[in-house]
Amino acid sequence: MPIAVGIVCAIAFASLWSLVVGALVGFVLFANTYVVLEWEAAVVLRLGRLERIQGPGLLFTVPFIEFVASYVDQRLSATTFNAERALTADCVPVDVDAVLFWMVWDPKSACTEVKNYYDAVFWAVQTTLRDAIGTIDIAELSTRRKALDEEIKAELVQKTETWGVTVVSVEIRDIVIPEELQDALSKEAQAERERNARVTLAEAEEDVSEMFVRATRNYREEDGALQLRAMNMLYDGVKEKGGLVLLPTSLADVFADRVASAEGAGAGAAAPR
Numbered sequence: 001m002p003i004a005v006g007i008v009c010a011i012a013f014a015s016l017w018s019l020v021v022g023a024l025v026g027f028v029l030f031a032n033t034y035v036v037l038e039w040e041a042a043v044v045l046r047l048g049r050l051e052r053i054q055g056p057g058l059l060f061t062v063p064f065i066e067f068v069a070s071y072v073d074q075r076l077s078a079t080t081f082n083a084e085r086a087l088t089a090d091c092v093p094v095d096v097d098a099v100l101f102w103m104v105w106d107p108k109s110a111c112t113e114v115k116n117y118y119d120a121v122f123w124a125v126q127t128t129l130r131d132a133i134g135t136i137d138i139a140e141l142s143t144r145r146k147a148l149d150e151e152i153k154a155e156l157v158q159k160t161e162t163w164g165v166t167v168v169s170v171e172i173r174d175i176v177i178p179e180e181l182q183d184a185l186s187k188e189a190q191a192e193r194e195r196n197a198r199v200t201l202a203e204a205e206e207d208v209s210e211m212f213v214r215a216t217r218n219y220r221e222e223d224g225a226l227q228l229r230a231m232n233m234l235y236d237g238v239k240e241k242g243g244l245v246l247l248p249t250s251l252a253d254v255f256a257d258r259v260a261s262a263e264g265a266g267a268g269a270a271a272p273r
Contacts, residue, residue, distance in 0.1 A: 034059040034068055041072045041107040053107050059153045072107035076168065079122060092138040095176040100125045100156075107163030115119045121156075121165055138177065145172050207215045 014067045033060060036042045042054040079100045085093040096142075104110045110117045134153050136144060144157060149170045156167045176211060 014103060015172060032061045032066075034061070036071070039073060039075045041074055043069045043072065043107060043111045045069045050108065050112060059127045070111055072104050072110055074104050074107070076101060078101045079125070081129070083124060084135060086133045088133055088138045090134055090137045090229070092181060093178060094133065094138065094141065095174075095175075096129060096133060096172060098125075098129060098152075098172045100170055101168040102160075102165055102166055103168065104222050105166050107162030117163050117165060120163060120253060121160060124159050125152070125156055125170070128152050131155075138181070141175055144177065145175075148172060172238050196270045 034042060036054055036056045039058045040056065042059055044051045044054055044059070044061060044066055045068075046062070051066060059068070061259045074118045079102065080097070081100060082095065084095050086096060087093055100121070104117065114120045129152055132148055132155070133141070136148070141148075149172060153167055156170070160167060
């Protein structure tokens, strides 16, 4: 009996040990199995050195030797940022809100070249926006918004290309000007528009005066042109409403000469040959 009991105890202990070992092995395997999402890239390190960049799907690592250092999201990201009380070239403080569209194209560089690529991109775009605002006047800030977007984008591309990050676009959403300057800028814009209107009117009057000078010269050189103009003005005055027209002597002489010429031409045509 004692032998049988010992054998049973040995079998039970072996079974329990096998169960414990199997549980430990299963836990280790489970702890070293990862699932990488479709839009992610896993950075795997082996003994502290970069081993590989794993794409989407199941990922297995060697226990106690390899581990996943980080997951890099490779989707397009939108980061809002602002520049509060940034000074323009003429020392006017403005608040500017903008949006940065960017994405990680090289997960390896994003994890090894910079400590935190998200914070690095955020601070880089904010300082670049301040520098760009400081190069233009307040009057040009609204009119050059598109050009300012392109300038900031070009500057950011140079800064972030070594980080494995690409900048898609920069879009300025809002520009807030101090209230005490809004009225002054409005008056300045109104004065500029009034000046342009007066300049345009003066140019039009100058063109019209030149036309009148040419017309006067033509009337002075050609008597018939002035007579035809007088007849045309008379016709335009009575063609719609009719009525009695009092003709000055000079204008009546014009019509008399025209009638005499017409009668003389008719008589000459009717005389026998």
